[in-house]
Amino acid sequence: MRWCLFKCVTPPPPSVCVSGSFMAADSPLYLGLDFSTQQLKVVAIDGDLRVLHENSVHFDSELPDFRTQGGVHIHADRLTVTSPVLMWVKALDLLLDKMKGAGLDLSRVRAVSGSGQQHGSVFWRRGASETLKQLDPDQNLHQLLQRFTGNQIAKVHQNRAEEFQDTERISLVSSFAASLFLGCYAAIDHSDGSGMNLLDIRTRNWSQICLEATAPHMDRLLGAPLPSTSVLGPVSSYLVQRCGFSESCSVVAFTGDNPASLAGMKLQQGDVAVSLGTSDTVFLWIQQPRPALEGHIFCNPVDQQAYMALLCFKNGSLTRERIRNECSGGSWEIFSAALRDTPLGNDGHIGFYFDTMEITPPAVGVHRFDSADTEVSSLCPQVEVRALVEGQFLSRRLHAERLGYSIISGTRVMATGGASSNQEILQVLSDVFNAPVFTIDLSNSACLGSAYRALHGLVVESGVSFSDVLKKAPEPQLVATPASCSQGVSGPGDITDVLVPADPLTWGTSGSTRLSVTHLGTPSPSHPSPQLPPQGSVFL
Template structure:
């Protein structure tokens, strides 16, 4: 049995899974939780937070290397298995600083020797929001500011993105000049396997904020405006995430667990890898994650980024980086907002919340925003980022009944429906320009709609998304989507192009298809509902 390995080096843990190359079934898995299994690093939730305001948030770089070693060591099948390839993913935006240059050998047989090659031993991670000065510097200098940057790099100047961490780091070590290369967490793991400091793949490079999407190359203007003229040299050549970069080096710290015949596919970011693990392989596919915050990812064609919503993060698709891109939007008011409605109007009962959803679907009013007295509303618990809305500590509610702004709904059943419809309609509003013309009543009707996260266990909530998107809803039970996606990419990269990859793509889609949970009730033009949503958002923005 031939095996491919997938690794996920996330914020709080490291996971490894082994996949049968022929069936794509998981045959073994291991995990290392940083706080529990590596207590000597004294992390909390996998990180260190300073007492500054805002806090500097980092993770011990060597901890990641030790976690990889422990995770591979725990895989019982490795000594005898026919492992053909390995790939992985890692938390996006985290940065690693080397005394070595790109392409230099990492001659380290111990963690102590590895540490000697690092110019700093704590890596800024995605939660480190101390780079506002550099964001403003780029925003002010880049042609057309944030809008111009998003058009080129697929993202606006945002504190968590890696290039701002790099600019800040270099400004603090200007007198010593000890950093010769910079890795992301993903390319750090690739480097450990390859035994040389290795470049970043196209998909995770987008998480730096310095990737020119149209060229799949570094954007020199970003580096220059941030005072990092040697950015290309520091970050190294970009790599195709679908191409083998080499084999496990005999000198690698990890060679004691893997044979030198194992091919290496570049590690990428956890979000791009999860796209593969969830089976989003075609333009028009949509993934909705309903959790503490809500996330929507839509797959689109490259070169169609002119109408991106302002808070979209765009990255190349890790299986088809030259043909497809993924657009990701994050909404802060996810589970917290739904719980706020449940507690305020349904005595804290999810059952009553769902009953209200079911009753308002079956009484002929599929949308609150249709019928003789259309209704729309938003209930927010925390500051929203998509779109930016300030919310007081007590929360914020805006409701319309027809054209009238009201304080209380006459039928309490509609509070739950408005809460879920708001989220679904907001996503439709944001992704419609990325699919078909927004004037089309069927702007969301093509492609797969996959829903995951805690709220996906509620069929009543899934019904709302089916109705609003006008798509069947599928649920995928994959628990480790990023690691699974990494294993799939390892198989993909070692499969010949043409008929063999076409056959593999069919197997990937079948393996990741999940379960069809519900289908939509047909309705008319969605434009009226979306117009009411725009009015409610405008009202909230004015109130805030």
């Protein structure tokens, strides 16, 4: 493979219009990039956090020579997925060229950060560090991208021993991208490194037991991990000379796309973000994590003393659409009316709707229970609509609390995705989490979060928190607040029962028990937040 030289960016006129905003010629800019699966995107913000420029390169359509489908190559075994790393280099070349065409002066960029798709690894051939420093276009560079990093490093070591022996460094997609800006190997950050199953999230160092179980010499191949807020160094002299970056422009550690999205959603302690799409995804800010077999816990990308968690639920909008079709004649208006016309708590009726094998927890099937805890074959249409929505959101909250999440004073629920346009669904979400719900735009959250992190990285050493940096950021829109306690099931501190099966794959009342969970009431000394069962219990 050959390195692709970046296009030179010539200085623009003293004042240019980018994305509809006139910018002073000397105002500082901060870049956030996202190396996602299908495209490379960039956002430029100013010191007031205003977005002044956005751009992207779509791999399949704009770089057809690499013959990717969805940005990847799927191998004959239908299991191995790789991506041509040189494609990312050329995409960056094209992206910088587009930014030049829009009149963006890269000499004004004070810091750059970015994100990459998680669980991807890039193997650098021996001698690649010298190639990075010299950027000789006649040098070959071999990179291989795999999924599920820790396991795939072990697979390469076992099945491609000769190539593994010739490996000088192993990067994540995020640290690879940062290396392109640094002109040398960039450290893996704590947050993205948490997703490798190799990092001890308590000590924030590699776990020697996990490294030894993966492959030899892993300490040397991975390098020492660094805090996600670290300034790695200035941009390379190559980018200064060829692209017009300032010599004082800093590269802040790149991270994974999910941690960057948490930054872009502007979450803070106690917040939860719920993406209501085909699959539902829950982002959590956690202070005291309790790792479990379900869900993912990462070091927090913007607070070195905190953590974040990620939960994925496969049965999301498609399941809601099925119940809409069956119980509301395909009408969202009738579906919403059913939620308005049924009481909070649904008079004790609840359901679990796993149309396909669920991720969290691993269960399948549809199970409905009446107020007497008896499993029934059906519910009346209005009751079934609320049973579905309350059951889904109770599951989201229960699994979140199992990982260590707790609702505190000031907790906000950030909603995004297709179902976040439905006011009645959001009202149930607010009631279940007993917190106000706000809507946010998730479309560019990884890019925007990276730009915010670039700015934060320059001031974090002086004690400025991420929330301080975000004071000028646009506020999310408040759309729902929890109903008063008097409208609950039967008063403050009430409980709604949630089913916990003895075996997540074996359903039926004979093999099931009920877990009482404080729900919908305001937490107080006499009615504290629910105490969860010990580790190993299965939540639904």
